[in-house]
Amino acid sequence: MPTLTINGVSLEFEKGQSIIDIALKNGIEIPHYCYHPALSVPANCRICLAEISQPNPKTGQLELIPKLMPTCHTAAAEGMVVTTESVKAIANQKAVMELLLINHPVDCAVCDQAGECKLQDYSHEIGRGESRFDEDKIKNPKKDVGPHVLLYSDRCIMCTRCVRFTEEVTKTGELLVEGRGGTEMIDVFPGVPLDNELSGNVVDLCPVGALLDKDFLFQQRVWFLKQTASVDGLTASGDNIWIDHHDGRVYRVKPRENPAVNQWWITDEVRYGWKFVHSDARLTMPAIRGAAPLDVARPDAAWREATARAALTMREGAKGGRLALLASPMLSCEDAWALARAVLAVDPCALLGVGPVPISGVDRTLAGGFTISAEKAPNARGVRRVLDAMAKMTPSRTTGPALDAGAFLAALTASGAGTVVATGNYPSDWVTDEMFRALSTRRLVLIDTLSTRLTPLAEVVLPSATWIEKDGCFENRSGRVQCFSRAVAPVECARSETEIGIALHSHSTGVAHAGARSAAALRAAMRGTAGLEAVAAAVDAPAATVSRASDMPRVSLSAIS
Numbered sequence: 001m002p003t004l005t006i007n008g009v010s011l012e013f014e015k016g017q018s019i020i021d022i023a024l025k026n027g028i029e030i031p032h033y034c035y036h037p038a039l040s041v042p043a044n045c046r047i048c049l050a051e052i053s054q055p056n057p058k059t060g061q062l063e064l065i066p067k068l069m070p071t072c073h074t075a076a077a078e079g080m081v082v083t084t085e086s087v088k089a090i091a092n093q094k095a096v097m098e099l100l101l102i103n104h105p106v107d108c109a110v111c112d113q114a115g116e117c118k119l120q121d122y123s124h125e126i127g128r129g130e131s132r133f134d135e136d137k138i139k140n141p142k143k144d145v146g147p148h149v150l151l152y153s154d155r156c157i158m159c160t161r162c163v164r165f166t167e168e169v170t171k172t173g174e175l176l177v178e179g180r181g182g183t184e185m186i187d188v189f190p191g192v193p194l195d196n197e198l199s200g201n202v203v204d205l206c207p208v209g210a211l212l213d214k215d216f217l218f219q220q221r222v223w224f225l226k227q228t229a230s231v232d233g234l235t236a237s238g239d240n241i242w243i244d245h246h247d248g249r250v251y252r253v254k255p256r257e258n259p260a261v262n263q264w265w266i267t268d269e270v271r272y273g274w275k276f277v278h279s280d281a282r283l284t285m286p287a288i289r290g291a292a293p294l295d296v297a298r299p300d301a302a303w304r305e306a307t308a309r310a311a312l313t314m315r316e317g318a319k320g321g322r323l324a325l326l327a328s329p330m331l332s333c334e335d336a337w338a339l340a341r342a343v344l345a346v347d348p349c350a351l352l353g354v355g356p357v358p359i360s361g362v363d364r365t366l367a368g369g370f371t372i373s374a375e376k377a378p379n380a381r382g383v384r385r386v387l388d389a390m391a392k393m394t395p396s397r398t399t400g401p402a403l404d405a406g407a408f409l410a411a412l413t414a415s416g417a418g419t420v421v422a423t424g425n426y427p428s429d430w431v432t433d434e435m436f437r438a439l440s441t442r443r444l445v446l447i448d449t450l451s452t453r454l455t456p457l458a459e460v461v462l463p464s465a466t467w468i469e470k471d472g473c474f475e476n477r478s479g480r481v482q483c484f485s486r487a488v489a490p491v492e493c494a495r496s497e498t499e500i501g502i503a504l505h506s507h508s509t510g511v512a513h514a515g516a517r518s519a520a521a522l523r524a525a526m527r528g529t530a531g532l533e534a535v536a537a538a539v540d541a542p543a544a545t546v547s548r549a550s551d552m553p554r555v556s557l558s559a560i561s
């Protein structure tokens with residue numbers, strides 16, 4: 001492989017790679033604003049310039065290119081020697097920073113981007129300590145450019161990443177550069193707001209605080225946030241995400257780079273669809289119909305009582321007829337496994353069904369290559385895979401594999417199943433009229449996150465955890481199994497379906513669960529089940545939670561006074 005040297009480090013590269021691409025992939029920071037690996041390269045910010053020497057093809061001698069070259073727009077060549085640390089390169093970086101800050105309001109104290117702003121970072125590293133600019137700064141307006149995005153024009157450094165995103169990725173072209181020179185501004189076309197399905201990505205792309213997310217505006221300082229690696233829990237995309245949270249509360253969802261799945265992007269649906277996690281309609285306490293409310297102050301005892309009652313309902317149901325399990329496609333593979341094991345232990349011939357899978361149109365691949373998933377459930381394939389494998393490994397079973405929701409409802413009547421363990425965990429009401437008619441006339445153990453019209457009719461209600469509140473894995477629309485990690489604790493007394501399944505199994509069989517209860521431990525337990533090898537292997541395990549704590553010393557205000 002050819003090699004070059006960047007800042008004294010010898011690196012291998014592939015033909016066609018730019019210098020900055022090689023540097024960043026090898027952990028060498030070259031300051032940059034306009035460069036983004038997913039976008040075209042205008043080389044307009046000029047902060048990435050370097051001194052470059054390359055061998056003369058005739059003599060083989062290293063020769064210095066007389067002017068600084070943009071590392072984002074210069075392809076690497078064999079034997080090149082690049083430095084961004086020379087006096088000339090650093091002088092350029094300082095000059096660029098001084099120019100960019102001439103009209104910048106320097107309002108970091110009230111800017112949402114503070115703490116993750118490239119202008120701040122580079123000012124700290126290479127900026128001047130004070131401004132030499134005595135004139136009046138040009139003032140530009142704040143603009144509402146779309147349903148999710150605000151533009152603070154004063155802070156814009158005209159890198160044009162946002163414009164290129166709408167031209168090259170979404171191909172919707174809502175953003176443009178208006179004006180010339182010092183009066184240049186980003187804007188939308190009159191009457192055409194920034195309103196495409198990926199619009200929120202421009203906020204992530206903006207290296208400064210010019211494009212801001214209305215939803216996150218003034219909600220939290222970023223240095224208080226922890227980031228937990230997760231996977232889209234709302235659609236079948238499997239998009240990799242970061243969940244940013246603080247003190248048990250989610251504040252925002254951001255894309256997590258994965259070139260094989262979602263590249264650098266997520267849809268607005270995934271970015272903003274998590275709000276139900278903190279909804280007032282969440283189920284928070286187990287409940288037994290007709291009994292006094294369980295004691296909130298003694299959650300463990302309440303859960304013991306409720307799961308014992310649910311297990312009794314299941315046993316009685318199996319004695320008097322058929323038991324049935326409706327496993328929602330919103331559950332993780334581990335959840336489905338634990339619940340199916342509990343139900344099949346009581347009735348090996350229990351009807352197994354995958355809950356309704358919401359579909360909106362068909363998958364759409366945008367001109368820039370990003371696919372928007374029509375299937376609005378994260379794990380229909382994984383849940384079906386688990387139920388089918390569990391059905392196959394139950395030798396005495398006379399009923400077939402897992403049914404889809406429609407066939408399941410029809411089979412409930414045909415089989416005379418009088419007791420159903422049903423799970424929801426959808427971001428909104430999932431109970432159709434048909435579902436309501438079928439489930440409300442049976443004994444029901446309901447495991448759900450949000451209150452629906454079924455809730456008051458269930459014999460036992462067990463509040464469950466959303467995907468943000470538990471560990472697990474999902475299988476996406478292309479069969480990729482990916483793990484996700486718990487970001488925040490379940491709301492009040494809610495528990496994951498995995499924990500509920502383990503408890504129901506113990507109550508029903510009288511066999512105490514031995515061993516760890518983590519998602520990883522359950523996947524290991526699945527390893528022996530034919531058909532679940534992909535789940536047990538659980539590819540793409542994400543990194544642990546990343547703390548974004550500030551590196552600045554914390555000062556106590558009381559100590560100052």
Ligand code: SF4
Pocket residue numbers: 155156157158159160161162163186205206207208210211
């Ligand atoms: S708004 Fe942000 S992303 Fe767009 S040109 Fe300005 S600085 Fe760049």
Ligand code: FES
Pocket residue numbers: 031032033034035042043044045046047048049070071072073
């Ligand atoms: S990053 Fe190279 S010129 Fe902007």
